[in-house]
Amino acid sequence: MSEIVQEIIDSGAIYLVNPALIQTTVDDFLDKYGHLLDVIGLYAKGSNGFTFFPSNNAPKHPNLSIYFHSFCTIADNMGIKVDAFSHVHRDSFLVQNADFRVQSSDGEKIDLFACPSHPYINQYNSAIVSEIVQYPVNKLVLDNILFANLKACFCDRCRRLFAQKWNIERDFSYDFLKSRDFYDNWVEFRTTLIENTLREITDSMKRIKNVDLAFIIKADKETDYLTGTEKVFGQNIANMLKITNNLIIHVNPWTEIPSADSEDFQILINSLSSLLELSKTGVDHSLLFWGVNNKEKLDLVLKLSENLNPNNIYIQDIKPTDFTKLRQINLGF
Secondary structure, three states: OOHHHHHHHHOOOEEEEOHHHHOOOHHHHHHHHHHHOOEEEEEEEOOOOOEOOOOOOOOEOOOOOOHHHHHHHHHHHHOOEEEEEEEOOEOOOHHHOHHHEEEEOOOOEEEEEEOOOOHHHHHHHHHHHHHHOOOOOOEEEEEOOOOOOOOEOOOHHHHHHHHHHHOOOOOOOHHHHHHOOOHHHHHHHHHHHHHHHHHHHHHHHHHHOOOEEEEEEEEOHHHOHHHHHHHHHOOOHHHHOOOOOEEEEEEOOOOOOOOOOOHHHHHHHHHOOHHHHHHHOOOEEEEEEEOOOOHHHHHHHHHHHHOOOOOOEEEEOOOOOOHHHHHHHHOOO
């Protein structure tokens, strides 16, 4: 295990465990770090669509099917709180089925993400979340509850639903929407689908257990930070906060955190400064970082956090194995 894990825990941040990336058994991890932990972040459902617990609704990971189950059980006995993370629309298993695939404006398939317009997606993730919260979890965090990028999705179902609502021909493109004053309607159409997903998952979870629920927003320089989330990913932060007042900002997932003495560092702080105003209204906001694999990066993360007063800081020292492809999809390359 990396030395940086110890430093992350010692800093007071919450270490985020992805069983598919960490390459450490539950027993080994908790033997080494358990006595230091108050809270841990832990993925229950991975981006490949497989669960790390014996699910009755989703496919189980072939090698790690009881990782989450074992970790939660042992952590609970040790008095460690578990914040459970689950991917929603990023699901490589679901997109093997053509009904759930995302398409670009020119009809090309977009990998890794399922289409938010399919009603089954909401039901499916609601059922999985209802299983997760039956474990002793402190919080549930929804990751990748979003559209894949700015120009998605243009599958037959998305086109049909939008065309029926606004009485236009079904065979429209992104450029058509921009040129014919339909773009604002398109933005609203996408955000409504994401809000419906969040609401349905939240309601299903609350029927099982009243656990705090948070959603993740990606705020990167390449997507205009918090300002770009609505148009790029279909996430209207204000509307989503009406459903649950707990959000986590994934800071610069695609761009390195700039040095603390640079102009770009101050720009980054300014771009996220609205979080301080949100906190005055009772909103819990936390920060998430990945790829923090050395002391220099950790110090930058902590310095940035000092200026934003988050409730928590989640840190994953490892980036996804498909980081490059995921970056290209989210940025629309």
